[in-house]
Amino acid sequence: MQAPTPRARRSKGRLLLLAALAVAVALPVAFLAAGGLGLAGYGRVVFVISIYDPRSGWVGLVKTVLGLPSVPSDVVVYAQIYAITPPAPGYSSPIVEVYRGAVNWGVLDLKPEGEFGRIARDWVEALKAMGRDPALEGTSVELNLWVVDKASGEVLQRVSQFYPYNPYKLLNGEMYVYRVRIPLVRP
Numbered sequence: 601m602q603a604p605t606p607r608a609r610r611s612k613g614r615l616l617l618l619a620a621l622a623v624a625v626a627l628p629v630a631f632l633a634a635g636g637l638g639l640a641g642y643g644r645v646v647f648v649i650s651i652y653d654p655r656s657g658w659v660g661l662v663k664t665v666l667g668l669p670s671v672p673s674d675v676v677v678y679a680q681i682y683a684i685t686p687p688a689p690g691y692s693s694p695i696v697e698v699y700r701g702a703v704n705w706g707v708l709d710l711k712p713e714g715e716f717g718r719i720a721r722d723w724v725e726a727l728k729a730m731g732r733d734p735a736l737e738g739t740s741v742e743l744n745l746w747v748v749d750k751a752s753g754e755v756l757q758r759v760s761q762f763y764p765y766n767p768y769k770l771l772n773g774e775m776y777v778y779r780v781r782i783p784l785v786r787p
Contacts, residue, residue: 643770645763646777647708647743649677651784674750677703677782681710682742683719686726695742703745710741712770723767734768741765747784757784 681699685691698716699708712720727734740762747757765776 643712643772643774644776645710645741645765645770646775647679647710647763647780648777649679649703649706649708649745649780649782651675651677651747651782654783675756675784676748676750678746678748679703679708680744681708682744683716684739684741685719686723686739687730688722688726690722698741708743717771720767720771724771727768735766737768738764738766743778743780745780745782747782757782 679699679701680697682695683698685694685696696715696719698714698719699710710716723737723739724734727737742760742762745757745759746755748755759780759782761780763776763778766774770776
């Protein structure tokens with residue numbers, strides 16, 4: 601029997617890495633979808649965040665578990681989420697911050713609680729007051745991410761994107777899952 605060539609070993613290694621990444625992405629999402637945080641029946645907006653190097657194709661989740669690929673230890677990812685406010689009394693700004701903090705375990709789970717829950721409920725009421733069917737209307741949240749070098753504090757990458765959701769469906773248990781990939785090229 602012939603020993604595997606270096607190329608065959610690399611191909612096998614890449615396949616194993618891809619399989620590990622697929623499991624690393626699927627497990628947190630499956631856990632949340634099954635109501636793993638005790639919120640079965642409630643909707644949520646979930647962001648599964650990874651960093652990749654477009655030159656090498658390397659992909660790593662933010663602080664993954666079980667020793668699977670993760671973000672280099674010299675960077676941290678911070679997030680800020682804004683929700684668009686409805687045309688209703690009580691809002692002085694068209695957007696309101698509903699989350700700010702570090703990203704842990706590669707998943708941001710935005711539940712319809714607190715300010716975000718109030719905004720979703722107010723959207724439903726505002727749409728009804730306008731004679732529109734809230735089950736057919738949507739709005740969005742703005743996700744802002746910063747990849748920061750821990751030592752220098754330098755922002756290495758910033759990503760900002762809007763993601764749609766339907767407030768009525770969210771409040772009635774629908775889950776929105778978005779994969780967010782942050783390109784990071786390092787010298």
